[in-house]
Structure formats: C-alpha cells, structure tokens
Amino acid sequence: MRAEWWHRLVVTVLLVLLALPVLATLAYSLAGNWGATILPDGFTLHWYRLLWADPRFLTAFGHSLAVSVATLALAALVIVPAAFVVFYRFPALDRGMNLLILLPFAVPPVVSSVGLLQLYADGALPIVGTPWILIGCYFTIALPFMYRTLADGLRGMRLHDLMDAAHLLGASTPRAFVLVVLPGLRKGLTASLFLSFSFLLGEFVFANILVGTRYETLQVYLYSVRMTSGHFTSAIVISYFFFTLVLTWFATRLGRQESQV
Amino acid sequence: MSFVTVSGLAKRFAGATVFENVGFSLEQGEFVTLLGPSGCGKSTLLRCLAGLNRPDAGSIHVAGEDITDVVAQRRGIGMVFQNYALFPTMTVEANIGFGLKMQRLPGAEVARRVAEVIGLVELDGKQTQYPHQLSGGQRQRVALARALVVEPRILLLDEPLSALDARIRKNLRDQLRDIQRRLGLTTLFVTHDQEEALILSDRIFVMDRGRIVQADAAETVYTEPATEFVARFMGSCNLLDSADSARLFGRTVSGRLAIRPEAIELLAPGAAAPGDLPATVREHQLLGNVIRYQVESLGALLLVDRLNRGRDDVLAPGSTVGLRVRGEDMREVA
Numbered sequence: 384m385r386a387e388w389w390h391r392l393v394v395t396v397l398l399v400l401l402a403l404p405v406l407a408t409l410a411y412s413l414a415g416n417w418g419a420t421i422l423p424d425g426f427t428l429h430w431y432r433l434l435w436a437d438p439r440f441l442t443a444f445g446h447s448l449a450v451s452v453a454t455l456a457l458a459a460l461v462i463v464p465a466a467f468v469v470f471y472r473f474p475a476l477d478r479g480m481n482l483l484i485l486l487p488f489a490v491p492p493v494v495s496s497v498g499l500l501q502l503y504a505d506g507a508l509p510i511v512g513t514p515w516i517l518i519g520c521y522f523t524i525a526l527p528f529m530y531r532t533l534a535d536g537l538r539g540m541r542l543h544d545l546m547d548a549a550h551l552l553g554a555s556t557p558r559a560f561v562l563v564v565l566p567g568l569r570k571g572l573t574a575s576l577f578l579s580f581s582f583l584l585g586e587f588v589f590a591n592i593l594v595g596t597r598y599e600t601l602q603v604y605l606y607s608v609r610m611t612s613g614h615f616t617s618a619i620v621i622s623y624f625f626f627t628l629v630l631t632w633f634a635t636r637l638g639r640q641e642s643q644v
Numbered sequence: 645m646s647f648v649t650v651s652g653l654a655k656r657f658a659g660a661t662v663f664e665n666v667g668f669s670l671e672q673g674e675f676v677t678l679l680g681p682s683g684c685g686k687s688t689l690l691r692c693l694a695g696l697n698r699p700d701a702g703s704i705h706v707a708g709e710d711i712t713d714v715v716a717q718r719r720g721i722g723m724v725f726q727n728y729a730l731f732p733t734m735t736v737e738a739n740i741g742f743g744l745k746m747q748r749l750p751g752a753e754v755a756r757r758v759a760e761v762i763g764l765v766e767l768d769g770k771q772t773q774y775p776h777q778l779s780g781g782q783r784q785r786v787a788l789a790r791a792l793v794v795e796p797r798i799l800l801l802d803e804p805l806s807a808l809d810a811r812i813r814k815n816l817r818d819q820l821r822d823i824q825r826r827l828g829l830t831t832l833f834v835t836h837d838q839e840e841a842l843i844l845s846d847r848i849f850v851m852d853r854g855r856i857v858q859a860d861a862a863e864t865v866y867t868e869p870a871t872e873f874v875a876r877f878m879g880s881c882n883l884l885d886s887a888d889s890a891r892l893f894g895r896t897v898s899g900r901l902a903i904r905p906e907a908i909e910l911l912a913p914g915a916a917a918p919g920d921l922p923a924t925v926r927e928h929q930l931l932g933n934v935i936r937y938q939v940e941s942l943g944a945l946l947l948v949d950r951l952n953r954g955r956d957d958v959l960a961p962g963s964t965v966g967l968r969v970r971g972e973d974m975r976e977v978a
Contacts, residue, residue, distance in 0.1 A: 544729035547696050550716040551723050552794060553746035562742075566733035 405624065412617035430618040440619070443604035450514050450600060451583040454521040455576050458529055461522075463572065466533040467560055470542055477534065484527040492588040496520075499593060512597040520589050525579040532575035536568045570637050577634030581627040645708065647672040647830055648798060653702030655688055662688045663854035666702070670798075673828040675821070677841040677862075680851030681877070686834045689851075690800050693832065695719045706797055717746075722796030726803040728783045730775040736762075736786050737771045743794035761793040764823060781812035788820070792827070799824070801833040805840065817844065838878050842866060850874050867904075871978050875902040880936075880947055882908075883977070888944040892921060893969070899978045905949040907973035910937060912959070916966025925963045941967055 412430055414423035434440055469476045487495075499520065503511045510516040542564065549559035587602035595603060605619050646669030653666040663685040670676055678686040691697040693704060695716030703712045711719050731739050737758055744754040762768060765785040775783055784804055791799060804820075805813045821844050824831050835841055841848050842862050849859045850873075858870040869875035872883060882903045884892065889901040911920060923941035935958060937948045948967065952958075959965060 548729040552743035553717045563731050
C-alpha cells in the first residue's frame with residue numbers, strides 16, 4: 384500500500400515537530416554543561432533538585448494549585464445547578480448562556496484586565512493583588528468549558544423523562560437531581576474539570592497583571608526567573624508539563640470511559 | 645363510588661386547548677385503554693393523572709381522596725413511559741429498587757421486594773446489568789418492574805409497547821395483561837393501536853381532539869361504534885351516506901350507516917337468493933388469513949372481508965356475486 388507509508392510519514396513528521404521542543408527542553412533541563420559542544424558533557428538532576436528545594440517555587444506552585452482548585456470548586460458549585468435549571472426549567476435560556484460563555488473569549492485578557500484593575504483597585508471591593516480577583520476571573524475562563532460539557536450531557540439524557548420517572552417514584556426534585564441526573568454528568572464534568580485545571584495552571588496574563596508578585600503563581604514565578612538559568616527554567620517547564628500531561632491523560636481516560644458506557 | 649373519578653378536567657398549553665371537560669371513572673382492578681390518534685390529548689391526560697402536568701380545571705379523586713393538587717411523588721401512581729426512562733447510571737436492581745429507597749425502607753426489605761418483582765417480569769440473571777446492555781423488551785420490563793414494585797394504587801402506561809418490534813410487542817402485551825390480572829391493578833393504558841386496545845382492555849375510551857367520544861366495553865366499541873370517527877378508527881368500516889343507504893338497504897339515516905367488512909357475506913355466483921344485493925368484484929387484496937374484496941353494488945363501493953380458503957376460492961375481478969348483510973350488523977353513526 385503506497386498510501387500507508389505516506390500517511391505514516393506525515394504523522395511521524397508531525398509528531399517529531401511537536402515533540403522536538405519538549406524533548407530539547409527536557410534534555411536541556413537534565414544537562415550539566417552544554418556550551419560549545421553538540422552534546423552536553425553529562426546529565427544531572429541538579430536543576431530539578433535545585434528547583435524542588437526552592438521555597439519560592441513551592442509557594443508559587445501551591446498558590447497556583449490553590450487558586451485553580453478554589454476556582455473549580457466554585458465553578459462546579461455554581462455552574463452545575465445553573466446548567467440543570469436552564470435545561471430543566473428554562474430551556475430558552477440556553478441560547479443566552481451560549482452567548483454569555485463566549486464573552487470571556489471575545490475580550491482579550493490584556494484588555495479585560497485593564498477594566499478589572501480599574502473596577503477592583505479600590506471602591507467597594509478592593510481585591511486587586513489578592514487571589515480573590517484571580518478566582519473570580521478564572522471562573523469566567525472555566526465557565527465555557529464546564530457549561531458546554533454539562534449542556535451536552537444534559538441534552539444527551541432524556542432529562543425530563545428521567546425527572547418525571549424519579550418524581551413518580553417518590554423523589555423530590557433535589558434528590559432526583561443528585562441521584563439520577565448528577566451521576567450521568569459526573570464523568571463529563573470530571574473531564575472538563577481536569578481540562579480547565581490544566582488550562583488555569585498555565586494562565587499568565589491575568590495572574591501577572593492583576594496580582595503579580597503579591598500572590599505569585601507558577602507562571603509569574605517562571606517569568607520572573609527567566610533570566611537566571613536556562614537549565615533551571617527548563618526544569619520548571621518540564622515539571623509543569625509533566626504535571627499537566629498526567630492530568631490530561633487522566634481527563635481523556637475518564638472521557639473515554641464515559642463514551643463506552 | 646368508583647375507585648378513580650375524573651371530572652371536568654381541562655388542559656391548555658399556550659392558549660391551545662388540549663382537552664376540555666373530560667370526565668370518566670375507573671373501577672378497582674379494571675384495565676382501561678385511552679385510545680386515539682397522536683395529538684388527541686391522551687398522553688397529556690395521562691400526565692395530568694400522574695401529577696406531571698397540572699390541569700387548568702377539574703378534579704381527580706382516587707379512593708375518595710382529592711388528589712388534584714397533590715404532587716406527583718405523593719400520589720402513589722406508577723407510570724411506564726414509551727422510551728422506558730430508565731436511570732442510565734443504575735443497574736437493573738438499582739433502577740427497580742429506587743422507589744423503595746425513596747420510601748426509606750430497610751435494605752433487606754428492598755432486596756426482597758426487588759427480587760420478587762424481578763421474578764414476576766422474568767428478568768432473572770439481569771440484576772447487575774445496566775440499561776444500555778439490555779434489549780428494548782427487557783428495558784421495558786425493567787420499567788414495568790420499577791413501577792410495580794412500589795405497589796401503586798394506579799398504573800399508568802404511556803404507549804409502553806410502541807418502541808418495540810412486533811414479536812416482542814405481542815409477548816410483552818400478553819405478559820402485561822397477565823401481570824395486571826394477577827395483581828388486580830387498576831390500569832390506564834394509552835395507545836394509538838386499536839388492536840392492542842381491543843386485546844388488552846376491559847373498557848376502551850376513544851379520544852378525538854381532546855374529547856372522549858366513546859367509553860364502552862372493548863367489544864361494544866368495535867361492534868357498536870358511536871360515531872363515524874370511532875367506526876373508522878377501530879379497524880376498517882364501510883360508511884354509507886343516506887342516499888346509498890336508502891338505495892342499497894332501504895334504510896334512511898341522518899348520519900351514516902356503518903357496516904364492518906367482515907359482516908357482509910359474499911356469495912359466489914349462483915348462491916345468491918332473492919333479497920341479496922347483486923354486486924360485481926372490482927379488485928381484491930390479500931391480508932393473510934383474510935381476502936379483502938372491493939365490490940360495487942348499485943353504484944356504491946363496499947369493502948368485504950372473506951376468509952382465505954385457498955387459491956381456487958378467490959373471486960376474480962369482474963365476477964358477479966351476491967351480498968348479504970344482517971340487519972343487526974348495520975349501525976347508524978353520527
């Protein structure tokens with residue numbers, strides 16, 4: 384088959400192109416001294432040891448995790464019931480919701496952060512420079528991922544029939560929602576949570592402009608140490624990449640399981 | 645007093661009347677079918693009974709208690725849906741036990757009653773399977789079991805057999821009737837299939853455009869249709885206007901004269917006696933055990949059913965035949 388080797392070639396080239404920067408970064412993060420030679424003079428875990436012993440890195444990583452987890456907890460708490468109410472009681476609102484969830488994408492982060500700075504620098508709610516403004520801001524980023532997934536899930540099940548059946552068997556609306564509807568959304572929801580999580584962990588613009596070093600997150604830290612050592616920043620990128628990779632793998636696994644059911 | 649009494653029930657959706665001033669009663673243990681074409685309001689009527697839709701007027705009494713304003717979960721009414729509405733993330737057992745769990749019964753009793761009803765609907769061995777692993781017929785039996793296990797006062801069935809293929813439908817239909825009789829369960833069944841209605845029901849309520857146009861025993865609805873609509877809806881029927889009726893049978897009618905195709909006797913050439921109508925065969929259709937002839941008699945076209953007794957017995961188009969109809973098989977309808 385002539386077509387087959389051609390297909391393989393295209394895929395291989397693509398994979399190499401995509402993997403090359405990551406592999407190069409990985410090699411650089413493990414390299415001892417890599418100056419005027421083609422290959423480094425040796426490999427070492429020195430940069431990782433240095434990184435994982437740096438309290439500033441650990442704090443920044445902890446901040447990133449805290450903000451992301453708090454955002455997603457808030458998002459799950461608000462968006463799941465909201466999506467349910469939209470589909471169960473006010474299906475006409477779905478169109479409005481679809482428009483609403485596009486807004487965070489319509490305005491570039493640099494532009495909206497200027498507005499947010501003005502609004503929240505002082506006045507009734509002076510939260511610029513605190514994690515709270517990031518949580519609120521990240522909520523709008525997580526909203527489209529989660530709402531879309533939930534909307535697909537709710538559309539895919541016979542929501543009204545299931546609710547009717549549960550009601551007739553004696554369940555109240557909240558109980559029917561928790562026992563019948565939620566389990567059907569769980570896997571899609573988990574997958575969208577993981578995807579949003581990896582996305583939020585990599586967010587830089589809002590974090591840098593709205594909060595900066597006052598509550599340093601991983602990306603802001605990475606930015607501030609970019610001049611120190613290439614090996615060191617490579618170790619950060621690879622650590623972060625590995626973390627995201629594991630999460631994404633986990634999310635796709637959950638997604639696959641769902642499609643089998 | 646009847647077990648279930650519905651009176652003056654009305655429902656409107658966005659200004660359009662679905663049904664109005666509907667009233668009927670059900671006796672305990674009775675199997676009644678709401679029969680009508682799609683869009684006649686029968687499903688909405690059923691949903692009002694279940695408490696899933698709120699009627700705009702009228703009242704519903706069960707065992708003397710007014711349940712018009714009682715929410716669905718406290719009515720003690722079971723329902724089976726056309727598309728099963730099984731809980732997809734629960735096993736067969738969990739689906740069936742759901743209602744009992746809502747009543748907060750102890751686990752041992754839930755298990756015992758679930759096992760019992762699984763035996764009743766013949767689902768042994770499927771306890772731990774999920775709905776998507778079951779066939780349509782099995783799913784519908786899970787849905788039936790789920791409705792039965794809570795021992796409802798009334799069982800509502802909303803076209804439960806329509807989504808199944810013919811053979812399974814027949815099977816499940818017979819099983820359904822059997823279970824209903826055994827449990828003595830007051831049952832209201834909604835369908836647009838007149839054959840299903842005739843086989844299953846003690847009584848049939850025929851619905852047309854939001855009104856119950858006839859409520860009678862199954863046999864009566866078929867043999868003595870009250871209106872032209874009922875006559876047409878319940879199988880095939882010859883409906884003669886007053887001119888044809890007078891010319892053929894010497895009867896004057898204000899509405900129409902209804903005669904079932906199988907009530908007309910088709911007499912082979914030569915067998916006709918004086919008093920029989922002369923007729924000519926136009927064409928015939930093989931329906932299986934019956935051959936349906938279209939014959940013309942004195943300018944009127946009539947359908948006549950005759951048992952299929954083999955190739956030699958078929959009357960060719962153009963044959964001259966005689967028709968004989970007994971007076972009691974002719975019925976005037978509005």
